Amino acid sequence: MDADWLPSLGLAAAVALGAGTQRITGLGFALVAAPFLVLLLGPFAGILLINVLGVAASVLVLVQVRRDVDVRRGLLLSAPALVAVLPGAWVARNAAPALLQVLVGGCVVVALLVVLVADRRSDTGPGVAAGTAPAVLAGAASGFMNATAGVGGPALTIYAVATRWPQPAFAATAQLCFTVIGSASVAAKGLPSLPAADWVVAAAALAVGLVAGTALSARVAPAAARTAALTLALVGSVATVVDGLLGG
Template identity: 35%
Template structure:
């Protein structure tokens, strides 16, 4: 029940802010299904959301920006998969929880790093995003930070993140393999997506993002405690 609820909330958050699904759902899915299967589920569910929301706003995508982030991510994804496959599952839980908490904190404080702009910033963001996606299904935070640092137009942030996420998640799934999804997960995804589409123009994005980050931080802490105990 809790898993389905968080999937619904994550889907709604993704529709409103352009990110948030992985932050909310990765900790509980990894905890429930194990590190490898949990990450695959997060990536596949995220891909379905990327495609759904991108279909509505594809005209606003910044293709050059998305491609600049994607190319370095594609280069390192197969290598990361090989390295992380040999890691201790408890370590992956700890890494996923730590990345969730750290990403939520950085985004909450609106971290800006002027030197992480242009081609260098895109390369760093793409590599970090790919690593976080393979380790914990968290592709969004690194590229969201890059979008903030480079001052993307607000109307382009959500569709460009969806475009980048769709491409990276496809490659990640081809590398990690496809998971088994449950009917309750897909149902929650559909309901949450509908809520996000209906409220995207009604709820202030700043409020929605604060709620997402607070829940994500709490979920990440729980996963870290579980990994350590």
């Protein structure tokens, strides 16, 4: 039985699930899609595709939530991220493929754990003042991890939780940050070299995921969607690490 369609199906499923999660929760596209795209396309091409599609997804979501964007805070987070993208892109270009694959999977696992801890502490303890220093640290971490592993969201999540940033404003402003940071990552690394058919499948899956996410956003509790996304991301990231350790 011919199974040449299986990689395309996997690509479509990863992108659609990531896009739907992004629309419902405000982030999660890379966390869900990155591990699976790395397994399908390799670490460098997979993360590059995540960067490209992440920009497209963020722009489309940004149009819908633009009224809630805090432009000043978004730019404050994005500025240090632009600087940190450069060393992140260098690591992505120069690391051995197996090592980069383990790094990507490991980054996603760590990011998931950090998000889970941040969620547990979101309603306890005093908040941190939303000053320049926390924003610089969060933005720089987001930029480096976006360029290296495609996952810039967790650093911003930690910042949002620590500063008690209201969810609607954070989710909307994060789209601005992802647009800026993702564009810088693509500019620093270039476009992935993929067959035209893969681009068509990815674009179609992105559109389907965003449309489905928009339709479900009023019916699915963000917490439930977030739990499902984190579970999928954990499974994919562990598989990515294991595959990298075995030599890819």
